[in-house]
Amino acid sequence: MTDLTTNTSVDAAEGEARFGDYVALLKPRVMSLVVFTALVGLLVAPVRIDPMIGFTAILFIALGGGASGALNMWYDADIDRVMRRTSKRPVPAGRVEAGEALSLGLWLSAISVAMLGLATNWLAAGLLAFTIFFYAVIYTMWLKRATPQNIVIGGAAGAFPPMIGWVAATGSISLEAILMFGLIFMWTPPHFWALALFMKSDYHEAKVPMLTVTHGRAETRRQILIYTVLLVPVALGLGFTSVAGPAYLAAAIVLNAIFLKGAWEIWRRDEETAQADGYATEKRVFRFSLYYLFLHFGALLVDAGLRAGGIA
Amino acid sequence: MMPITETHDLHKRRLGRNVGVALSLVAFAAIVFGLTVAKIRQGASMEAYDHTPRVSVTPPVESGQ
Numbered sequence: 061m062t063d064l065t066t067n068t069s070v071d072a073a074e075g076e077a078r079f080g081d082y083v084a085l086l087k088p089r090v091m092s093l094v095v096f097t098a099l100v101g102l103l104v105a106p107v108r109i110d111p112m113i114g115f116t117a118i119l120f121i122a123l124g125g126g127a128s129g130a131l132n133m134w135y136d137a138d139i140d141r142v143m144r145r146t147s148k149r150p151v152p153a154g155r156v157e158a159g160e161a162l163s164l165g166l167w168l169s170a171i172s173v174a175m176l177g178l179a180t181n182w183l184a185a186g187l188l189a190f191t192i193f194f195y196a197v198i199y200t201m202w203l204k205r206a207t208p209q210n211i212v213i214g215g216a217a218g219a220f221p222p223m224i225g226w227v228a229a230t231g232s233i234s235l236e237a238i239l240m241f242g243l244i245f246m247w248t249p250p251h252f253w254a255l256a257l258f259m260k261s262d263y264h265e266a267k268v269p270m271l272t273v274t275h276g277r278a279e280t281r282r283q284i285l286i287y288t289v290l291l292v293p294v295a296l297g298l299g300f301t302s303v304a305g306p307a308y309l310a311a312a313i314v315l316n317a318i319f320l321k322g323a324w325e326i327w328r329r330d331e332e333t334a335q336a337d338g339y340a341t342e343k344r345v346f347r348f349s350l351y352y353l354f355l356h357f358g359a360l361l362v363d364a365g366l367r368a369g370g371i372a
Numbered sequence: 373m374m375p376i377t378e379t380h381d382l383h384k385r386r387l388g389r390n391v392g393v394a395l396s397l398v399a400f401a402a403i404v405f406g407l408t409v410a411k412i413r414q415g416a417s418m419e420a421y422d423h424t425p426r427v428s429v430t431p432p433v434e435s436g437q
């Protein structure tokens with residue numbers, strides 16, 4: 061392009077991406093969860109890590125997560141265009157070309173994996189590479205459009221960051237890392253399906269099989285309860301490992317009791333009751349599920365602090 | 373030739389993008405530098421590929437020779 065573009069219309073400016081559009085491709089809100097859980101995984105590990113190396117590890121784990129987000133937006137541009145919630149994303153809105161999103165995703169994947177490997181170890185880098193592959197290929201390209209269990213499978217990608225943080229510090233996978241993975245993995249379905257019950261979505265128009273559509277809302281309520289029941293032993297089990305202490309165990313008992321009660325209430329309700337009160341229970345449980353995860357990982361940090369201070 | 377003085381929103385976006393990329397590259401260079409310093413402080417292996425013998429590829433010298 062030449063400077064003659066000064067005279068182009070406003071439409072041309074609409075099509076010109078801002079820096080923020082490229083940042084939006086990395087799904088910053090998802091990245092914030094990745095940063096927090098990976099940081100906890102790294103800090104609760106029984107190995108002291110140099111602050112600069114720790115910072116680099118977290119940064120590139122987050123960037124790897126962002127890369128998989130960009131690959132997701134490249135591949136899903138067709139369905140993002142159909143759905144209201146996602147139609148303003150940079151690719152469907154026409155501000156960034158699909159090829160640019162692909163290229164950004166691939167380059168950031170390579171850079172983040174290589175840098176994590178150089179900064180920490182190659183097992184952590186391998187796990188990060190697998191996470192990106194899992195989210196972009198297994199979930200986005202394959203199973204998201206093929207099965208209503210897509211949320212369960214997609215949740216695995218979101219569950220890897222604390223494990224990667226742990227491996228970055230220790231160099232190996234242990235029970236603690238597996239349980240931290242399990243906590244997010246089992247938490248994702250009830251969290252998302254509670255949202256799916258009260259959010260009017262257009263997944264149907266986009267031909268993405270969502271449990272609420274394929275198996276009905278009553279079945280979704282049942283699945284929320286099942287996954288919450290399965291989540292409880294994982295969350296409590298983590299409380300008996302070396303990373304947890306009194307703060308985590310106390311928090312886990314209270315939080316799981318509340319979450320289980322909420323899931324039970326969701327299961328007991330029918331659509332008429334839910335519609336009558338504007339999905340009050342579903343909304344409450346969804347909001348609580350956000351605190352649930354944050355407080356579990358926060359409690360792990362508190363216990364790590366207590367241990368470091370010689371209190372617990 | 374008439375000088376182009378009008379600044380279009382398109383130019384602002386382009387400038388913003390260029391500044392963003394520049395800052396990202398500076399940040400990346402700073403991180404690599406900081407990481408290198410941290411690794412050296414830890415006493416990590418510092419074998420280079422140029423001008424110096426690399427211990428890991430040098431054949432062991434047998435005793436008595």
